[in-house]
Amino acid sequence: MKLNLKVWRQKGAETGGKFETYTVEANEHMSFLEMLDVLNEQLIAEQKEPVSFEHDCREGICGTCSMVINGHPHGPMKGTTTCQLHMRHFNDGETITIEPFRANAFPVIKDLVVDRSAFDRIIQAGGYISVNTGQAQDGNSIPIEKELASEAFDAATCIGCGACVAACPNASAMLFTSAKISHLNMLPQGEVEAAQRVLNMVDQMDAEGFGACSNVTACEAECPKDISVKNIARVNREYFAATLASERVSKK
Amino acid sequence: MKLDGKIPAGDLSEKWTKYRGTMNLVAPNNKRRIDVIVVGSGLAGASAAATLGELGYNVKCFTFHDSPRRAHSIAAQGGINAAKNYQNDGDSVFRLFYDTIKGGDYRSREANVHRLAEASRNIIDQAVAQGVPFAREYGGLLANRSFGGVQVSRTFYARGQTGQQLLIGAYQSLSRQISLGNVEMYNRHEMLDVVVVDGKARGIITRNLVTGEIERHAAHAVVLGTGGYGNVFYLSTNAMNSNVTAAWRATKRGALMANPCFTQIHPTCIPVSGEYQSKLTLMSESLRNDGRVWVPAKKEDVLAIREGRLKPTEIAEEDRDYYLERRYPAFGNLVPRDVASRAAKVACDEGHGVNATGLAVYLDFDDAIMRYGKSEAHSKGLYNASAADIRALGEQVVEAKYGNLFEMYEKITGENPYKTPMMIFPAVHYTMGGLWVDYNLETNIPGLFAVGEANFSDHGANRLGASALMQGLADGYFVLPYTIGQFLSGEIRTPKIDDQLPEFEAAEKAVKERLAQFMNIKGKQSVESFHRRLGKIMWEYCGMSRSAEGLNKARKMIQDLRAEFYADAFVPGDLNEYNPELEKAARVADFLELGELMVVDALDRNESCGGHFREEYQTPEGEALRNDKDYTYVSAWEWTDTSTDPVLHKEELKFENVELKTRSYK
Numbered sequence: 001m002k003l004n005l006k007v008w009r010q011k012g013a014e015t016g017g018k019f020e021t022y023t024v025e026a027n028e029h030m031s032f033l034e035m036l037d038v039l040n041e042q043l044i045a046e047q048k049e050p051v052s053f054e055h056d057c058r059e060g061i062c063g064t065c066s067m068v069i070n071g072h073p074h075g076p077m078k079g080t081t082t083c084q085l086h087m088r089h090f091n092d093g094e095t096i097t098i099e100p101f102r103a104n105a106f107p108v109i110k111d112l113v114v115d116r117s118a119f120d121r122i123i124q125a126g127g128y129i130s131v132n133t134g135q136a137q138d139g140n141s142i143p144i145e146k147e148l149a150s151e152a153f154d155a156a157t158c159i160g161c162g163a164c165v166a167a168c169p170n171a172s173a174m175l176f177t178s179a180k181i182s183h184l185n186m187l188p189q190g191e192v193e194a195a196q197r198v199l200n201m202v203d204q205m206d207a208e209g210f211g212a213c214s215n216v217t218a219c220e221a222e223c224p225k226d227i228s229v230k231n232i233a234r235v236n237r238e239y240f241a242a243t244l245a246s247e248r249v250s251k252k
Numbered sequence: 253m254k255l256d257g258k259i260p261a262g263d264l265s266e267k268w269t270k271y272r273g274t275m276n277l278v279a280p281n282n283k284r285r286i287d288v289i290v291v292g293s294g295l296a297g298a299s300a301a302a303t304l305g306e307l308g309y310n311v312k313c314f315t316f317h318d319s320p321r322r323a324h325s326i327a328a329q330g331g332i333n334a335a336k337n338y339q340n341d342g343d344s345v346f347r348l349f350y351d352t353i354k355g356g357d358y359r360s361r362e363a364n365v366h367r368l369a370e371a372s373r374n375i376i377d378q379a380v381a382q383g384v385p386f387a388r389e390y391g392g393l394l395a396n397r398s399f400g401g402v403q404v405s406r407t408f409y410a411r412g413q414t415g416q417q418l419l420i421g422a423y424q425s426l427s428r429q430i431s432l433g434n435v436e437m438y439n440r441h442e443m444l445d446v447v448v449v450d451g452k453a454r455g456i457i458t459r460n461l462v463t464g465e466i467e468r469h470a471a472h473a474v475v476l477g478t479g480g481y482g483n484v485f486y487l488s489t490n491a492m493n494s495n496v497t498a499a500w501r502a503t504k505r506g507a508l509m510a511n512p513c514f515t516q517i518h519p520t521c522i523p524v525s526g527e528y529q530s531k532l533t534l535m536s537e538s539l540r541n542d543g544r545v546w547v548p549a550k551k552e553d554v555l556a557i558r559e560g561r562l563k564p565t566e567i568a569e570e571d572r573d574y575y576l577e578r579r580y581p582a583f584g585n586l587v588p589r590d591v592a593s594r595a596a597k598v599a600c601d602e603g604h605g606v607n608a609t610g611l612a613v614y615l616d617f618d619d620a621i622m623r624y625g626k627s628e629a630h631s632k633g634l635y636n637a638s639a640a641d642i643r644a645l646g647e648q649v650v651e652a653k654y655g656n657l658f659e660m661y662e663k664i665t666g667e668n669p670y671k672t673p674m675m676i677f678p679a680v681h682y683t684m685g686g687l688w689v690d691y692n693l694e695t696n697i698p699g700l701f702a703v704g705e706a707n708f709s710d711h712g713a714n715r716l717g718a719s720a721l722m723q724g725l726a727d728g729y730f731v732l733p734y735t736i737g738q739f740l741s742g743e744i745r746t747p748k749i750d751d752q753l754p755e756f757e758a759a760e761k762a763v764k765e766r767l768a769q770f771m772n773i774k775g776k777q778s779v780e781s782f783h784r785r786l787g788k789i790m791w792e793y794c795g796m797s798r799s800a801e802g803l804n805k806a807r808k809m810i811q812d813l814r815a816e817f818y819a820d821a822f823v824p825g826d827l828n829e830y831n832p833e834l835e836k837a838a839r840v841a842d843f844l845e846l847g848e849l850m851v852v853d854a855l856d857r858n859e860s861c862g863g864h865f866r867e868e869y870q871t872p873e874g875e876a877l878r879n880d881k882d883y884t885y886v887s888a889w890e891w892t893d894t895s896t897d898p899v900l901h902k903e904e905l906k907f908e909n910v911e912l913k914t915r916s917y918k
């Protein structure tokens with residue numbers, strides 16, 4: 001199959017960028033990233049600079065790949081990361097537009113590569129349970145209801161890719177942040193720090209320059225791991241309760 | 253060089269406890285004045301950095317990833333072993349120790365493996381406390397499943413995403429230490445050299461991958477948790493960016509590389525589909541709990557399948573060869589990985605491979621679906637359920653167990669594994685070899701430690717499933733934080749290491765020159781194309797089976813390829829910018845040297861053991877033939893200058909607690 005690609009090229013954070021057009025010969029068994037590999041091999045053969053894009057596991061778990069394909073973060077397939085997207089879902093002769101995730105809190109580094117370190121700082125603000133190595137009791141001393149464990153798990157499957165931010169018209173990071181908070185706050189181990197956690201993480205999210213959530217729910221639609229907006233509702237409740245219940249404020 | 257494993261004296265089961273109780277300690281006030289560099293933020297690196305931070309050391313942690321959470325460990329699927337005996341099925345520390353030694357075909361250290369089995373129990377506790385959502389039973393207690401090579405259920409798992417959940421646990425602990433100021437995190441920084449001062453590791457040289465800046469970082473000790481080198485084969489299940497550079501740069505500074513030819517080929521991966529393919533995808537070993545491996549027994553059926561005239565579901569039971577069950581009745585589909593991989597190769601070599609390339613076998617869930625379906629129907633009181641209803645119920649059970657794997661399979665192949673058997677084939681997956689370390693996890697360069705897949709320590713010639721996560725976390729949480737004290741207790745009077753020392757100057761200069769060299773080749777061929785060619789050589793001659801003739805040929809081919817690389821590679825872009833092609837060039841250059849050493853190591857080892865199968869050494873039934881008399885040693889290679897031959901140092905392995913037996917899974 002022959003494809004026309006409109007790819008965003010940008011030298012660095014400070015410079016502007018623009019679309020460049022390329023044609024590439026692919027086949028339907030390739031993954032989307034393998035198709036881009038072919039493009040890059042082609043560019044290198046012409047002694048041109050290949051398109052920078054990020055990827056690592058290529059099996060939908062590391063959350064590294066990040067691009068907007070035809071207007072959709074991670075492309076048109078539901079519940080699928082870019083690296084798991086296969087060319088059989090595109091047509092011969094099609095024009096495909098490829099851009100980086102766009103958000104103020106995710107500055108472009110080069111071409112399709114953006115800086116998502118804001119997510120790390122949200123975790124550092126409280127996305128953990130304070131237990132040192134060696135302090136743990138026997139694993140089976142805390143029975144956890146199967147259903148509850150499973151719900152916490154659903155939240156914990158977030159791969160930290162940032163597609164939710166790219167999908168949101170406000171570039172809000174609420175789906176990511178709420179998934180991280182929910183995973184820990186739902187579990188008995190996370191309960192002690194739950195109120196402080198929600199305050200610190202939500203406040204850090206705001207400080208990073210992500211927009212406010214206005215319940216558009218585009219994030220859920222584009223999330224490759226089907227993280228539910230129920231997490232957002234839960235965190236909103238918890239945030240409200242945490243501020244009301246005490247004089248507690250964020251440690252930040 | 254005399255290699256001292258520094259194995260403590262005493263009874264096997266007491267060695268670690270006694271040693272830990274008498275080890276030198278570093279007082280809290282001194283810890284604050286000691287700097288430790290941890291390279292890597294996978295399970296091993298992140299757990300080590302977090303724990304060292306908790307203990308009060310000043311830690312700097314480096315990763316080439318954009319976030320610690322993206323390390324390759326994230327991709328581990330199936331589970332993590334621990335000798336908890338929660339299932340009351342006779343498991344114990346000794347049994348886990350024994351299974352690991354035997355699984356490794358008697359090529360690992362007893363003392364290390366026993367310590368690993370002891371620590372396994374603490375890991376589960378620690379992970380649960382961190383909020384890792386392990387699978388649970390209805391009663392709320394932790395669930396287990398079985399993995400290959402063992403007859404107990406000791407594998408803890410978090411759906412098919414165990415590595416992800418464990419890494420997030422370690423990453424969260426690390427994040428906490430970062431927020432407390434105990435760990436300084438350097439993302440997007442690649443270590444390109446170790447700095448050795450007066451014989452001790454005192455720092456590293458890194459490249460900032462965003463700006464291209466070359467930086468010096470000094471510390472009292474350096475820990476490498478930089479993962480395995482499976483990508484020397486180009487196609488593997490490893491993440492695309494996994495590489496050997498950190499360990500290889502240490503080797504170039506005099507650290508020894510141990511058992512480099514011990515690589516694990518995993519039996520259940522999605523087969524290669526074309527030349528453009530960039531990586532292979534694992535289908536977790538846990539699937540062999542319920543999947544049955546087979547090929548058509550009749551050649552005419554094979555042909556019909558390849559030509560699309562026949563479907564696997566149309567082949568009658570008696571015309572199928574469930575070759576694992578036939579050859580290994582005791583373990584059946586759950587034989588260890590090396591055995592299962594070789595058996596698949598034999599089936600395909602004999603012409604029974606089921607895809608167009610002839611390099612695939614079936615992994616079939618039909619029996620499991622019907623079996624689970626029946627028991628579900630029963631438990632729901634549906635005694636007259638139709639076959640279709642039973643199938644539907646069974647599919648639900650299988651989905652609950654392996655749903656994400658089945659989904660992944662369907663995404664890649666476009667086929668529905670609930671309805672038709674999966675096609676699988678072995679692929680490179682893990683490297684048992686790695687930097688030589690003693691019982692303290694210290695390399696032969698004092699102050700340089702290696703943890704996780706980067707070291708060679710615990711898996712001998714073959715690793716059992718679900719044991720890499722266990723080892724990485726044991727090293728990082730429960731071993732290194734103690735053993736590093738043995739070295740650091742001697743350093744409490746050493747002032748801050750000065751990064752202006754001539755050794756830093758020289759190392760920085762060497763790194764800069766090397767990178768400039770890659771830019772200046774200005775040849776015609778992409779770095780990727782060299783990597784792909786190296787991978788083909790390695791797979792052909794140093795993969796699932798090896799022979800002296802092939803290995804000799806491969807060595808020459810690799811040397812030629814390396815020369816061609818330095819003459820004709822093309823690296824676009826600039827030194828001082830984000831430049832993935834430059835990163836790749838430096839990594840592939842190191843693979844081009846490591847590959848040769850692997851071949852040399854495979855040639856030296858005139859026996860078949862674990863993942864190392866030499867065609868010259870097999871039984872009449874085609875099973876591996878070990879040679880305990882001559883090869884019960886660890887091969888530790890010194891190779892600082894590639895224009896000379898590598899030098900072999902041997903560490904003899906002593907077995908005092910297990911009897912060396914022919915590994916039999918029949």
Ligand SMILES: Cc1cc2nc3c(=O)[nH]c(=O)nc-3n(C[C@H](O)[C@H](O)[C@H](O)COP(=O)(O)OP(=O)(O)OC[C@H]3O[C@@H](n4cnc5c(N)ncnc54)[C@H](O)[C@@H]3O)c2cc1C
Pocket residue numbers: 291292293294295296297314315316317320323324325326327328329330331332414415441442443444477478479480489490491494495497498534681682703704705706717718719720721722724
């Ligand atoms: C698909 C797959 C599934 C698996 N499933 C299982 C399983 O179910 N159970 C099991 O026990 N094992 C499993 N394994 C094996 C296991 O995942 C790995 O062996 C283990 O995670 C390795 O952890 P690590 O911390 O040693 O290294 P890694 O996780 O590879 O981490 C390496 C770290 O080092 C950093 N790094 C490397 N080089 C440099 C450098 N030069 N400079 C700076 N940073 C550097 C990287 O950025 C990364 O942070 C699986 C492996 C694969 C490939």
Ligand code: SF4
Pocket residue numbers: 157158159160161162163164165175176179222223224225226227
């Ligand atoms: S919530 Fe979904 S889209 Fe957002 S970071 Fe997590 S996995 Fe990605």
Ligand code: FES
Pocket residue numbers: 054055056057058059060061062063064065081082083084
């Ligand atoms: S590359 Fe890992 S999720 Fe896409």
